[in-house]
Amino acid sequence: MDQSFENDPTGGLIGGDAAEDYELLMNTMQVSVSKHILDEHFTAVWSNAYYYGLIRYPKEEYEALFDNRPDRYYPYHHYEEELEKIQEVVMDTIRSGRTKYSLLTRMPVKGGGHVWVQLHGVITKNKYKGYPIAYSVLVDVDDTVKMQQAQSITYNNIPGFVAKFLIRDYLHIRLLDANKQFVEFFGTEGREPDPQFFRVNVESNRDQIIPQMDQVKRGEHVRFLARLQNNQGKRILMQANGDCVDWIDGAPVYLLTYIDVTDLTELREMHAKLEEQKQHLQDALSGAQKANAAKRDFLSRMSHEIRTPLNAIIGMTSIAAAHLFDRKRIEDCLGKISFSSRHLLSLINDILDMAKIEDGKLTVNRAPFYLKQVLDSVTTIIYPQAAAQGVDFKVSVQDMAEEEFMGDSMRISQILINLLSNAVKFTPEGGRVNLDVRRPAYGTGEIRLRFTVRDTGRGMSREFVENRLFQAFEQENGAGGTGLGMPITKNLVELLNGIISVRSKPGEGSTFVVELPFERSSQQKPQCYPSMGTLRVLVIDDDPDDCAYAALLLEKFGVKAKWVLSGREAVEMIRSAYEEGESSDICLIDWQMPEMDGIETTRRIRDIVGEAPPIIILTAYDYSEIEANARNAGANFFLSKPLFASSLYNTLLTATKMGGALPGPRHLGKTERLAGTHILVAEDNDLNLEIAVELLELAGARVSSVGNGQEALDWFAGPEGRDCDAILMDIQMPVMDGYQAARAIRASGCPNAGEIPIVAMTANAFREDVESAMEAGMNAHVAKPIDIDALYRTLEGMMERAGK
Structure with a gap:
């Protein structure tokens, strides 16, 4: 080995006095510093004086015994495993391309035993005979370890x-x-x-x-x-x-x-008793808190839920009375009144039925009823909801031998309306809701009907279905409504000795199945339909199930019907038959079909065959909206789905033989005090806003409107706010509610902020709500649904006091 390399810790990189100073520095440091060749022996070529003191060997003795080779030093002291750990760390550092390594290890010393050291190493770029050169620093951590x-x-x-x-x-x-x-x-x-x-x-x-x-x-x-x-x-x-x-x-x-x-048995038993008592108290407190919270939440929700449709009904009635000669406006008002009335009726039924269920006073009325009438009444309520939401709603009846049953038709309707209303509510636009009614084949004499409601809506989680769906006030993900529909439905099904089951999966819709027992009506006579065997009927419907069921009913009348699945196919069949001198005696045509609907199909058939044969349009709902166009196209009769034997037979029988002002409230007009005034209405509900604006404009006022409390504040602080005579303020609004807005307006510093009349116009109508409105700086409170006379009197009184 080159002598200069062996004795110079810098490897010749520093010469003269600087090298001597470097060695002096290394020897005076209170850590061990060594220089190694990373060959197969990890040969040490230089170490400072601290190193030899650490291992307790004089330098000359160490070199004579071990020749500066760790692979001899460690085995001599029986610490081979420590050397192997060091070598593995160093080789792993080289393999990974790093230059630094560190580990906690035992350093053997003369006389036996070891000291704990923290080893820090750095691999330099210098080499000796192709082997890397490394420096190692050993820090004595023996006392700490x-x-x-x-x-x-x-x-x-x-x-x-x-x-x-x-x-x-x-x-x-x-x-x-x-x-x-x-x-x-x-x-x-x-x-x-x-x-x-x-x-x-x-x-x-x-x-x-x-x-x-x-x-x-x-x-x-x-x-x-x-x-x-x-x-x-x-x-x-x-x-x-x-x-x-x-x-x-x-x-x-x-x-x-x-x-x-x-x-410690005594302590444990005492602790257990104390824990039991504590748990009872906590359960009682928790139960009381939940009951109070549920009561407050329910009352608040009910107040808002009930008063909102009431406001629409009363307001739209007043608006309709003011536009008696505007047919379109009256039709729009009546449509909104009808929808709001049905919604209100369902809310009231929910509340009353839940109270009766809890008191055990709910009863069953057993009387004869026609299934068709029940389904028609349900469809009348559900179909408009589905159409407004862009949801395809269909009712189908299969395997129905009887039409009249003994049972509680009102309870059955309520069960179906609850299930179908929920299905429509939670089904997005473009989705489907189906009601299927049939008799399951059990092979027994008992009459049971199975009602299946399927939707393609958002579905429900398994945890919610199994544990909370049928609990009062429970809703998943803020569904809205009262939270009473499902528990009432379940109770009604059980009251009628039926069963209800549900399958649902988030994102894949839900299926509710209700089975109910019935008795045959004693008033029902055996069904006997004289044969219409010579009659030729063509059924045109895009739904093969509906076609097959219509053909099955026609077979009861001795009629072997033909059926096709599109208007285009029907037109081609009738053209071909007409050219051959044959044609159908009656056509049953579904109204809603893709590509070519029932009306267009009727028109094209009439172009081919003229006034015969009779054409019956099948509709899933009230046909009044299409009657004029259908008759102009050549339709003769209308028949609603789902089909029943009696109604179909009677319509076919008829087809084969074929050859005032509305009372309203007082007239609304300008009042002396409100005419010409400028009023701001803050309301987030579009229908309620429409009612308020219309009623005020009918009184001669000029009306501005905003959708929340923040917008009301911004509007009042603007130039129009100086011209404002009064503010009608809803309470429950997004961004900023009515209370916050009223306080902010009073504190705004605007010239008329202190005296501007602010009237709370809200469905929150309890005494506490009136007091809260006054505390927020409002002048009066008008509850929804709005009593028009009370609103006018309130505003007129404020105008009089303000000298306007």
């Missing part, structure tokens, strides 16, 4: 738990260290338990920890009985004692020792 080992032995031999915590406050308690008993009990990995599980144990001892938090913040001794549970469910009682042993960033570090007192 042995102290930690002693502490660990002490911790692990204490008959209980030892844990160290950093405590900033009750919500921020972090485990820093713990003995093996603590770790094994809680099943933690390393020093960090699962945060959620750790927090559960903190919360279970809340009543013990919180009262002592002031002592903890002062670093004083603490003592309490801890209730602990591991993730296998094992529970123990531990007497905990803690003292502050350090501070980190102003927060105390506590060392806690836990002694198991679970086996």
Whole structure:
């Protein structure tokens, strides 16, 4: 080996006095510094004086015995495994392309034994005979490691738990260290338990920890009985004692020792009794709180839910009365009144039925009824809702031998309306809702009907279906409404001795199946239909199930019908038959078909065959909206779906033989006091806003409108606000509610902010709501639904007091 390389720790990179100074520096440092060739021996070519003091060998003796070769030094002291660990770390560093490595290791010393050192190494770019050159620094950490080992032995031999915590406050308690008993009990990995599980144990001892938090913040001794549970469910009682042993960033570090007192029978039994009593009290308190919260929520919801459709009904009635000669306006008002009335009726029925169910007073009315009438009434309510939402709604009846049954038709209607209303509500535009009615084939004499409601809506989670769907006031994801429909439906089904089941999956829709038992009506006569065997009927419908069922009913009349699935196919069939001198005696044509609807199909058939044969249009709902166009196209009769034998037979029989002012409220007009006034209406509901604006304009007022409280404030602070004579303010609005808006207007600093009349116009109509409006700076309160006379009187009184 080159002598200069061996004796110069810089490898000749520094010469002269500088090299001597460098060596002096290395020898005076209180750490071991060595220079190695990373050959197969890890040969040491130079070490400072501290290194030889650390291993307790004089330099000359070390070199004579081991020739500066660690692969001889470590085996001589029986520490081969430590050398292998070092070599593996160094080789892994080289393989990964890194230049630095570090590890905690044992360094053998003369006379036997070892010292713990922290080894830091760096691989240089210099090489000797092709081998890399590395520098190693050994830091003596023997005292620290042995102290930690002693502490660990002490911790692990204490008959209980030892844990160290950093405590900033009750919500921020972090485990820093713990003995093996603590770790094994809680099943933690390393020093960090699962945060959620750790927090559960903190919360279970809340009543013990919180009262002592002031002592903890002062670093004083603490003592309490801890209730602990591991993730296998094992529970123990531990007497905990803690003292502050350090501070980190102003927060105390506590060392806690836990002694198991679970086996102290008397203490455990007393604790169990106290826990039981405490749990009973907590359950009672929780139940009372939930009951009060549910009552408040229900009353608030009911007030708003009921008054909103009432406001629409009363307001639209007044508007219709003011436009008696405007047919389109009256039709629009009547449509909105009809929809709001049905909605209000369903709400009232829900409330009354729920009260009767809870009191056990709900009864069943057994009377004869026709299934067709029930389905027609249900369709009358559901079809407009579905059409308004862009949902395809269909009712089909299969395998129905009887038409009249004995039972409670009102309860049946209510069950179907609840299920179908929910299905429509939760089905997006373009989706489908189907009601299928049939007799299941059980092979018994009992009459049962199965009603199946399917939708392609958003569906429900399994947890909600199994645990909450039929609970009162329960809704999933803020569904809206009363939350009473499903529990009432279930109770009605059970009251009628039926069963209800549901299948649902989020994003894939829901299916409700209701089976109900019935008796044959004693008034029903055996069905006997004289044969129409010579009649030729063509059924035209895009639904093959409907075609097949119509053909099945016609077979009862002795008619072998033909059917096709499109208007185009029907036109071609009739043209071909007509050219051959044959044609159908009657055509049954569905109105709603793709590509070519029933009216267009009728028109093209008439172009071919003239006035014969009779054409019957099949519709799923009221045909009044298409009657004129259908008759102009050549239709003769109309028949609603689903088809029943009696109605179909009677219509066919008829077809074969074929050859005032509305009362309203008083006239609304200008009032002397409101004519010419400028009024701002703040209302987020479009229908309620339309009513308020129309009624005020009928009184001669000029009306401005905004959709929430923030917009009302901004409008009032603008130039139009100086010209405003009064503000009608809804309470429940987004962004800023009516109370906040009123306070903000009063505090706005505008010239008329103090005297502008502000009237609360809201469905919140309890005494507390009136008081809240006054406290917010409003002048009066008008409840929805709006009493037009009361509104006018309130505004007129304010104008009079203001001298306007």
